[in-house]
Amino acid sequence: MEFLRPASWEEALAAKAEHPAAVPIAGGTDVMVEINFDRRRPDHLLDLTRIAELYEWQTGDQTVRLGASVPYTRIIERLAAELPGLAIAAHTVGSPQIRNRGSVGGNLGAASPAGDAHPALLAAGAEVEVASVRGSRRIPVEEFYTGVKRNALADDELIRAIHIRKAAGPQQFSKVGTRNAMVIAVCAFAIALHPDTRTVRTGIGSAAPTPVRARAAEDFLNAALAEGGFWDGGRTITPSIARRFAELCAAACDPIDDVRGSAAYRRHAVSIMARRTLGWTWEAFRAGGDTTGDTTEGGARCA
Amino acid sequence: MGPGRTPTPTKPRQGAATRGTIGESTPRPDGILKATGEFAYSSDLWHEDMLWGCTLRSPYAHAEIRSIDVGEALAMPGVHTVMTYADLPAETHYGLEVRDQPVLAAGRVRYHGEAVAIVAADHPETARRAAARIKVEYAELPLVTDEATATAPGAPVLHPGRTDRHAAHAPHPNIVHRQPIKRGDVAAARARADVVVRRDYEVGMQDQAFLGPESGLAVPAEDGGVDLYIATQWLHVDRDQLAPVLGLPADKVRLTLSGVGGAFGAREDLSMQAHACLLALRTGRPVKIVYNRYESFFGHVHRHPAKLAYEHGATRDGRLLYVQCRIVLDGGAYASSSPAVVGNAASLSIGPYTVDNVDIEALALYSNNPPCGAMRGFGAVQACFAYEAQMDAVAAELGLDPVEFRQRNAMEQGAVMPTGQRVDSPAPVAELLRRVKARPMPRPGGSADVRELPGGLSNTSHGEGVVRGVGYAVGIKNVGFSEGFDDYSTARVRLEVLGGEPVALVHTAMAEVGQGGVTVHTQIARTELGVAQVVLHPADTQVGSAGSTSASRQTYMTGGAIKHTCEAVREEVFRRGRERFGADHPGWADAELLLAGGKVVTEAGEVIGDLAEILGGDAIDIEKEFRHRPTQPFHPETGQGFGHVQYSFCAHRAVVDVDTELGLVKVVELAAAQDVGKALNPLSVVGQIQGGTTQGLGLAVMEEIVVSDGARVRNPSFTDYLIPTILDTPSIPVEVLELADDHAPYGLRGVGEAPTLSSTPAVVAAIRAATGLRLGRVPVRPEHLTDT
Secondary structure (H helix, E strand, O other), X not given: OEEEOOOOHHHHHHHHHHOOOOEEXXXXXXXXXXXXXXXXXXXXXXXXXXXXXXXXXEEOOOEEEEEOOOEHHHHHHHOOOXXXXXXXXXXXXOOHHHHOXXXXXXXXXXXXXXXXXXXXXXXXXXXXXXXXXXXXXXXEHHHHEEEOOEEOOOOOOEEEEEEEEOOOOOEEEEEEOOOOOOOXXXXXXXXXXXXXXXXEEEEEEOOOOOOEOOHHHHHHHHHHHHHOOHHHHOOOOOHHHHHHHHHHHHHOOOOOOEOOXXXXXXXXXXXXXXXXXXXXXXXXXXXXXXXOOOOOOOOOOOO | OOHHHOOOOOOOOOOOOOOXXXXXXXXXXXXXXXXXXXXXXXXXXXXXXXXXXXXXXXXOOOEEEEEEEOHHHXXXXXXXXXEOHHHOOOOOEEOOOOOOEEOOOOOEEOOOXXXXXXXXXXXXXXXXXXXHOOEEEEEEOOOOOOHHHHHOOOOOOOOXXXXXXXXXXXOOOOXXXXXXXXXXXXXXXXXXOOXXXXXXXXXXXXXXXXXXXXXXXXXXXXXXXXXXXXXXXXXXXXXXXXXXXXXXXXXHEEEEEOOOOOOOOOOOOOOXXXXXXXXXXXXXXXXXXXXXXXXXXXXXXXXXXXXXXXXXXXXXXXXXXXXXXXXXXXXXXXXXXXXXXXXXXXXXXXXXXXXXXXXXXXXXXXXXXXXXXXXXXXXXXXXXXXXHHHHHHHHHHHOOOHHHHHHHHEOOOOOEOOOOOEOOOOOOHHHHHHHHHHOOOOOOOOOOOHHHOOOHHHOOOOOOOEEEEEXXXXXXEEXXXXXXXXXXXXXXXXEEEEOOEEEEEEEOOOOOOOOOHHHHHHHHHHHHHOOOXXXXXXXXXXXOOOOOOOOOOHHHHHHHHHHHHHHHHHHXXXXXXXXXXXXXXXXXXXXXXXXXXXXXXXXXXXXXEEHHHHHXXXXXXXXXEEEOOOOOOOOOOOOOOOOOOXXXXXXXXXXXXXXXXXXXXXXXXXEEEEEOOOXXXXXXXXXXXXXXXXXXXXXXXXXXXXXXXXXXXOOOOOOOOOOOOOOOOOEOOEEEEOOOOOOOHXXXXXXXXXXXXXXXXXXXXXXXXXXXXXXXXXXXXXXXXXXX
């Protein structure tokens, strides 16, 4: 196994072009596990840790451009205001040691349906900036996931950054695991209110072959909120709307039975998380409060 | 033997003037090293020129091996040898109780992960790749996976031609051992019962999940023998199984304990020991083997999963009339310690209660599931989950408070066990329950911090759906090896004066696996010899056996051996003193002298001799064995017999918050009360109780090895075999009672296992209280709480 250590982004792209099967590695929290267990033995590892720009982020008017290797810890500490849903999701990743090394770029590269960042990216709205020696392009995150552990990257492409819409309203993320910390998702759900466009977006993790949006649920909710004048009226969402939204979120799932949970439970849990997170975010929106709707003092964002 | 055999309690004054004696909280000498990552474990061993061993394991749970081709593996550069069954030099099988386990598969594999071949190479990666190139042709065989498939007509017999001592009375060759216990008249009692509760229970397969994987280093010696540095629970039983396999006399197989990263029963059976020694002797080079986490899940036995059927009958006023139960344990492919687990499950099956009429049956199966054997609680855990659920169910039927109902039926000293054995030391069952119940309740839920809510950091609830529940349980565990086993330990103690300072060297083969022998043994020697400086010799097979670090027995047994030997050393000091200086002072004629600070002191406190003068340059060096009182086997039909050495009791109160919509559980508090007879190291006692309690919590809500889809292990990793994190571990307040058992050294009672029993049913009782669900299976999964 050859260990390639490009000093710059251009060198990295050149190396990837020369060795299309090379596996990029940054924090190593996923790749190294695969290698240690001999499940994967690439001829080339492409080490991205010398490329400083991948660890940086820029905050623009509309979006945050998040370098592919920015560790989850930085997102939690520095970007909770702009990317509240992603920050909550980041806090559910592994242990502090893992959060110090793992990154959203890694989550996207692995494209596991259980990746914690995916639902938050789907709900917020994001584009993945990828590049090769041929040039660069932006892929809407919905189109990035193409199958179980498969993504839209061409063989010679690398993930450079993720452009995520800054929160214009409350966002939430919720994940079920059978342990109270450091647990892989049985299933996960994210929601983002976008008062600027008067839309609600969602993201579901670990309940289908790929991370998905519950589009029918979004359409239903957007229509119901518009028809009922909820965005202007500051009214509480009615239980029947919340229930229908939750049902449609569950219906968006295509889960499997495995050792982590049954398909039936995953559907059920997604419906509960959908109903609860809708309540939290909507009540936060009504209150005009912070962008997480997290009324819990020091809640998910501490520790 | 008999009661007179037990050493008389020591005069309390011996050791009174010395610091660091028994009863003082003493920090572990290895505590900081372990917390800072500097402690050397067996996986850290290193030797110049060493090779690395690797094991090829079966992908099938039951298959005939048609052929093995090692040619390609052997031809790889860096590979020194490849061994299969055909290369074994001597005995081909080993086992703790029954020698039924092949060192390497003998023409047939019986479980997923069974060792088929071993490789030694100059790099671990090379060894692993070579193992992958060994070509094994398997022909799959029909599976035995449960009682029905094990005993069906025409079922494949997993071990044909059994000659072990349980074979004759086992009702089927696929039943390892069966133990009935009958007392009184259950049919007559049933006719008198006002309330009858009959239910089925199930316990999943728990793993010990120690953090230091199986590892060790075998070094071939010039005399043709081998030195093995190893993390184990019992050096001598390893040696006694290894020597025949290696074709060596026992004295040429020398074992030294290496750093042990937890055990909990999983190191009672051999894992890589024989493989490393075989490869070392074959290559003439030191060989190291370290399992990774994945292999570790296949490298040791697990806790027996169990199916239990219980029927309890009681009178309207809350008296238990009878218990009928049947416990089916799945022992997996090899016997391991299944027979003893059956004995425990049967004899402890009704719990710490007085019941005159019992009809009990416990058995262990042979199957193609992973082999199961020792784990903390050893057969008593499975039973406790069921009988405590039954106690709650009967109390509910009677409209009685569950603690009150338990107290009405709680055993006391003098009670008679189902085996007919009279409990002849304190059994404060009702008092332990009273204490956990009397504790103030933790503050109500509704916390604003998600870490204190079910789901924790996963942010699933801000209070929605959360219901609090409270549950109680109490359990009974035996201490020491039972059923007539000749259980002993050995201690060598050397007392001398070095540089004017009296120094005691204590040498035992006790395996320190985290239980705290390293503090307690020093404390005992300080107490008995009145010296400040005590050095513990590394544990090895150059001294007599210490027995196993299991069955909550080491403080009792090796602690007892050190006490016993120190007493002999002390008497020898006095004998030499009397011989040389007896005429100088009338105090030498006193029957009871004391040793304190290197001086011989009379009972009145007068110093009459100096150790330096008595010993001069000589040392007193004595090795002695210590035995607990003898026990008897259980009768094969009636189960009657004085089977156990000692009983220990622990009670728990669990307070849980359940997210009833998502089926997630947060244990808020798990209060324990336990009688330990005498707390030699109170700090360590509390640690043991908290650790056992947490392991029981793990079984209650998350820990299970999932075996399915062709008897394959589905979750051999810490990603999917979950153990509690600190956010899953509640506050565990502990109350310690010290009611002496007069048969035991210092009156002590083994501590380590009892808290593992009652923790699980207490948590599940609390979840039942919160949800109203029956919950007959552990671990309780979100699916069970949400009917999905």
